[in-house]
């Protein structure tokens with residue numbers, strides 16, 4: 358690492374980052390140390406205003422696009438160069454924690470501050486983005502801001518989506534945009550040279566292995582299905598077993614077969630049946646109808662494709678007397694991050710002598726959409742027992758600062774420091 362870059366990295370301040378996380382956690386605070394900051398809510402607007410005030414105090418410029426994504430830019434020496442971008446989201450789950458999303462935003466701001474304090478010049482601008490509505494809890498779908506920015510989802514098709522109170526996205530969004538009138542307008546799909554997102558791991562691996570940095574190689578693919586068994590209800594006391602069409606009995610056989618199918622000695626594959634509905638759901642009636650969900654995930658394209666194709670035949674084999682319907686409900690192919698960015702993050706962790714490992718992301722992130730338009734990577738830091746989407750979410754200040762230092766070093770390398 359160059360001497361000047363090292364100087365910038367050393368100016369990442371653990372205490373400032375921690376204090377800002379605490380300041381943000383007060384906006385939408387809920388009992389148990391949690392946060393409820395729904396997208397385009399009054400709390401979301403307050404969080405945006407606080408972020409903008411910190412950015413303006415440093416002289417960074419602020420821009421906003423039509424879906425409310427906020428862009429905070431530290432200028433480069435070449436006004437025509439595409440920016441190197443970093444960021445994450447400021448909205449939360451209804452009972453979310455103090456780190457999911459907001460950490461990546463504040464780590465990015467910390468990187469910009471550190472560069473500014475070191476007086477380092479880069480050819481490319483370095484830009485922090487706070488993506489709108491990543492969680493999708495109030496207005497589905499999730500990762501909406503990055504999907505609209507990269508034009509993967511047309512905004513026009515989302516404007517009529519309503520929340521539980523009947524408020525349309527277009528109205529909540531208009532309120533949010535009106536609350537920040539001084540921001541410049543940013544066009545969608547503006548070119549980016551690269552994107553790196555810092556995030557808590559939301560899983561237990563880094564903590565278990567005593568590692569500080571996860572060098573994220575990509576985001577695993579997933580397949581969702583609804584599986585239904587149709588039998589016939591009958592009296593539990595009078596109907597001989599040989600005469601039954603018991604939908605639950607066959608569904609259980611299918612579930613057993615699916616567990617066998619998805620057995621993985623390396624423990625890489627994730628398989629979950631999280632939902633089971635039984636009708637008529639009465640102790641003395643033979644079940645006539647069963648529905649269960651299937652969620653299967655794997656980072657390898659070939660493996661997830663094979664798994665996706667094997668679900669229906671495996672289920673059908675278990676059906677002897679009932680009829681079966683298998684409906685695919687969601688499909689995301691694995692996303693592999695650009696090796697140049699993955700290597701860049703790894704080099705930064707090495708140079709800073711931080712214990713690290715390569716790993717795929719189990720959860721989806723805005724980086725998934727950015728990876729379609731520019732070289733992309735992610736940095737994970739450990740969180741306590743891997744707990745996330747939960748008020749109890751916790752992380753250590755020193756790990757969070759270490760992630761911000763790796764981010765600063767990697768952004769500097771990609772932004773071409775001027776010598």
Ligand SMILES: [Zn+2]
Nearest residue numbers: 457458491556
């Ligand atoms: Zn998140």
